[in-house]
Amino acid sequence: MNPDQNIIPILKLALRYHREGNLDYAKYVYQHVLGIDSRNADAMHLLGVSVYQSEQYDIAVSLITEAIQIDPTKPLFFTNLGNAFQKQGELEKSTQAYQKAIQLQPSYVDAHYNLGNVFQKQGELEKSTQAYQKAIQLQPDYADAYFNLGNSLREQGKLEESTRALQKAIQLQPDYADAYFNLGNSLREQGKLEESTHALRKAIQLQPDYADAHFNLAVLLLLQGDFVEGWEKYEWRWNSSLKSQKRDFKRPLWDGSALDGKSILIYAEQGFGDSIQFVRYIDLFPDADSSIIVACEPELKSLFKGIDRIDTLVTKGEDIPNFDFHVPIVSLPYIFNTTLDTIPARIPYLYPKPTADSVFHLGGSDDLKVGIVWAGSPTHINDSNRSVSLKDFKCLLDVEGCQFFSLQVGQRSVDIRQHGYNYMIKDLGKQLTDFHHTALAILQLDLVISVDTAVAHLAGSLGKPVWTLLPFIPDWRWMLSRSDTPWYPSMTLFRQKERGDWYSVFQEIRLALTLYSG
Structure with a gap:
């Protein structure tokens, strides 16, 4: 066989x-x-x-x-x-x-x-x-x-x-x-x-x-x-696909019940903008005798020190004190049953304190001082839709009565030099070592024009006029159609009318800026 x-x-x-x-x-x-x-x-x-x-x-x-x-x-x-x-x-x-x-x-x-x-x-x-x-x-x-x-x-x-x-x-x-x-x-x-x-x-x-x-x-x-x-x-x-950001603690997740003098850990989970937007909810905690611990990104620690209701601030790598409950910061709107009419809108809610190294030489001109940001984090899932080229801002730079200051940090901050805009934009980026310094710079400006980044949230939280550029389908928090936002009363939204069309957005902003600076 x-x-x-x-x-x-x-x-x-x-x-x-x-x-x-x-x-x-x-x-x-x-x-x-x-x-x-x-x-x-x-x-x-x-x-x-x-x-x-x-x-x-x-x-x-x-x-x-x-x-x-x-x-x-x-x-x-x-x-x-x-x-x-x-x-x-x-x-x-x-x-x-x-x-x-x-x-x-x-x-x-x-x-x-x-x-x-x-x-x-x-x-x-x-x-x-x-x-x-x-x-x-x-x-x-x-x-x-x-x-x-x-x-x-x-x-x-x-x-x-x-x-x-x-x-x-x-x-x-x-x-x-x-x-x-x-x-x-x-x-x-x-x-x-x-x-x-x-x-x-x-x-x-x-x-x-x-x-x-x-x-x-x-x-x-x-x-x-x-x-x-x-x-x-x-x-x-x-x-979901975000589950990797979940932190496992042995203590129970807070469900909104009375703390009765116990301690709670509130921790950041997504981006800088989320932390800045939702840290406002700390003012809603009713138990004055309860201890609030906040775990945030290192870049936000100095900024959040000005929030009186926070008892302890920790960042990555630092020991977290003992606590009784924990809650991720972006769950707070759900726990507090937030509706459009009940968004906490006491503005400002961040109060950065001046420091010795926070002097920004902006010049003595009476011109409108405008801070600009043209790019967010390149690792953000929607960065290709929300960030723009610095060249898109060029049509604004010759508006009379305006001085422009860059609040851009990270790898895109070199765009000023690469595009030859040094003489039109004063670069503050090297002084902006964290969000506390960025906040102090914003307080010395008259207006911020930014794509959808944490800087836009920061300006809004400080009560500064801020114009935010949004793609055709924006992040959920900006909702649809409206030019204002209940999250930040001092913010104006400029939206794409068609997918990918930033040109029309900048033409609209140029007209608004001409009127604003006049």
Whole structure:
């Protein structure tokens, strides 16, 4: 009898174990086959696949590579090698493996699909789109390919095409919760908020514990001014993609009940702007005999020292005193049942105290002193939409009766020199070592013009006139349509009327500044 004929039933047994999810049994039988025939490519490959499914990716790469050396003609081997490389983060090697699979079998749908996934991870969005479209051409009912095509198109800003692809994925697979979720996001970015809300609610209906869908729905509701359901759903963030920011303490989470003289830790969780915006809630704590501990970013510590109700301030790396309860700062609006009419709006609520190194030489001119900020943190998820080029500000710099001062810090502060604007803008950036110093600088100015950054929040918290530039679909806290905000009475909002159109915004600001300085 041919030895291969003896191996075939054993391989079939291994495959049965494998398909049933009994990986340990499957591995044992594959190894038994290799003990009979060490050059059995199928057994070597399938052993590699089972190891891959056990998340032992280095070993999987080694085994599947060995299978390919035995038999380099099988596209499936190269596809699974590409999968293992992808898990290792070896995206270039993964790309090469998928391309080899396609070379061997041009009609191999999964190879085209997986190649699209790698291109998307590499930021090669046009290539990923082409790969997904090829997979769809070969298999028109491939819902996952339509889904990822929609995601790739959305990343390219092709929102209408993205919407159509995601709708097609849903048509093919009506219970596709992830497709409804991403459809909701795409529709939101187009300003189709009612349709976006419907899509996110459908995702939740299909998958009730879909934390990211609950959280994104919260953002959408808050954007539309629905604070009641919005704040409630915002608490889903701790189970969403933001859960890594959650801090685990042995003490109980505060639910708004009376503190009765006990201590509470309030801690920052997201960005500087969130901490500045929501630190106002500390004034609402009714128990004067209770101790309030605040854990904040180091850059905010000196600024928050001026808040009388805070008993102890700590930053990262410092020991936290014992406390009885804890609460993340962005949960305070929910706990205090905040509505549009009950936003704490006692302005100012931050009182920075002058220091010896906080003297800013702004000149003795009677001109309007205008501070500007054109970029936020480059790591912010929405930075590409909310930050602008310093060149966009150029149309303001010749408005008569105005002097301009840069409050920009970080890597974008060099833009002044790079664009040759040194003679038009006085750079204060090197003196702004923390938000306390930035606040003191703002107090010496007449007006701040800023994109949506922590500096805009800071100026608003100080009661200084501040003009904030907003993208077409802004962060939830600025809501929609209105030019004012209940969070900061001294703030005026200048909004994009069309996605990506900053030119019109700056023309509107130029006119307003001309009138303001006159």
